[in-house]
Amino acid sequence: MSASPTLGTMQQSTETAAWVHELIAGRWSARGFDAAATIDDAELTSILEAARWAPTWGRIQPVRLVVGRRGDSTFGALTASLNRGNASWAPAAAAYILVCTTDEPEDAAKHDYGAVDAGLALSQMILQAEALGFNGHPMAGFSKASVVEAFEIPEGVRPMAILAVGRLAEDPSSLADEIRERDAWPRERLPLDQIAFAEHWGTPFS
Ligand SMILES: Cc1cc2nc3c(=O)[nH]c(=O)nc-3n(C[C@H](O)[C@H](O)[C@H](O)COP(=O)(O)O)c2cc1C
Numbered sequence: 001m002s003a004s005p006t007l008g009t010m011q012q013s014t015e016t017a018a019w020v021h022e023l024i025a026g027r028w029s030a031r032g033f034d035a036a037a038t039i040d041d042a043e044l045t046s047i048l049e050a051a052r053w054a055p056t057w058g059r060i061q062p063v064r065l066v067v068g069r070r071g072d073s074t075f076g077a078l079t080a081s082l083n084r085g086n087a088s089w090a091p092a093a094a095a096y097i098l099v100c101t102t103d104e105p106e107d108a109a110k111h112d113y114g115a116v117d118a119g120l121a122l123s124q125m126i127l128q129a130e131a132l133g134f135n136g137h138p139m140a141g142f143s144k145a146s147v148v149e150a151f152e153i154p155e156g157v158r159p160m161a162i163l164a165v166g167r168l169a170e171d172p173s174s175l176a177d178e179i180r181e182r183d184a185w186p187r188e189r190l191p192l193d194q195i196a197f198a199e200h201w202g203t204p205f206s
Contacts, residue, residue, distance in 0.1 A: 012183070017192050023127045029137040032175045032183045033166030035092035039069065043132050044095055047165060050128035051099075051121035057113035063121045066098040066151050074151075078162055081146035086139050086164075089179050093164035094134070097125060098147060103158035118160045129165050137164045 012028040048065060056062070068074030070093065078096045079087065090096070099122055102114025126136035139162045147159045172180050193204035 012187055014187060023130050027126060027130050028135070028187060030135040030166070030168055030183055031089035031137070031179045032169045032172060033089065033092035033094075033135070033164070034169045035070075037094050037167035039094040039134065039165060043134070044069070044165075046132060047095075047097070047125050047128045047134075047136075050124040051097075054117065054120040054124045056117050056120075057109075060102075060110070060114075061117075062102040062110070062114040063117050064100045064157060065121075066100070066147070067095065069095045077150040078142070078147065081142040081150070082139070082162070083141040083143075086141045088176075090137070090139065090162075090164045092169075093137075093166035095165045097163040097165065098151075098159055099161050099163065100153060100157050100159045103156055115160065122161060122163060125163055125165075129163075133167065134165050135168055137166070138162070139164060 012030075014025045014028070016025055044067065048067065051063060051065060054063070066074060066078075068076070068078050070091070075096055078098060079091050082090055099118050101118040102110050104110045104114070122138055126138065129136035140160075142159075142162050144159045147153065153159060169175055172183075175183075193206070196205040197203055198205040
C-alpha cells in the first residue's frame with residue numbers, strides 16, 4: 001500500500017505492507033518549512049499535551065520540555081545549538097520543542113526507560129503535529145552542552161532531541177535547491193521480515 005502525504009505542496013510517499021493509520025503513513029521528516037508560518041497557542045499546547053499523555057514507565061513522568069517559538073529567545077538559543085546541517089533548514093520551523101529526560105546512568109532502569117519515555121513523548125508530539133497540519137522533524141544534531149548552559153538544565157536531566165514543528169512551504173520553488181532535493185529523497189525501510197522475528201532471532205514472523 002502507499003500513501004502520499006499532502007501537507008503543503010511537497011509530496012512524499014510511504015510504502016506500507018499493510019494498512020496503517022493515515023497519521024503514521026502521512027508522517028515524514030521534512031526540511032522545506034514555510035519560514036513565515038506561525039503556530040498559535042492552542043496548536044502548540046495541543047502538541048505539548050500529546051507529550052504529557054504519553055505512556056510513562058512507573059508513572060514517573062521524567063520528560064521535560066523546553067519550548068520556543070520562532071522569534072523568541074528560547075527559539076534563538078535552540079537555533080544557536082544546532083549543528084550546521086540542521087541550521088540550514090530548521091530555523092524556518094514555527095516552534096522547537098527540546099525533549100529532556102532522566103540522566104541517571106547508575107540506575108539502569110530509570111536511565112533506559114527515561115529514554116523510552118522521551119521517545120514516546122516525541123512520537124506522540126509528531127503525530128499530534130501531523131494531525132494539526134504541521135510537520136514534526138526530530139533532531140539529535142545539536143550541542144547538548146549549549147542547551148544545558150542556555151537553560152541551566154539541572155544535573156540528572158539530559159537533553160535528548162529537539163523537535164522542529166513547521167508548516168511545509170506552499171511553494172517548493174521558494175526553497176533552496178539543496179533543501180528541496182533532500183526532501184525528495186525516497187523514503188525507505190527494511191522489509192518487515194528483517195525486523196520482526198518469531199521462534200528464533202532472525203526467523204521472520206509471518
Ligand atoms: C533520534 C533521532 C534523531 C534525528 N536527528 C536528526 C537530525 O539531527 N537532523 C535531521 O535532519 N534529521 C534527524 N532525524 C530524522 C531522521 O533523519 C529521519 O527520521 C529518517 O531519515 C527517516 O525519515 P522519515 O522520518 O521521513 O521517515 C532524527 C531522527 C531520530 C529518530
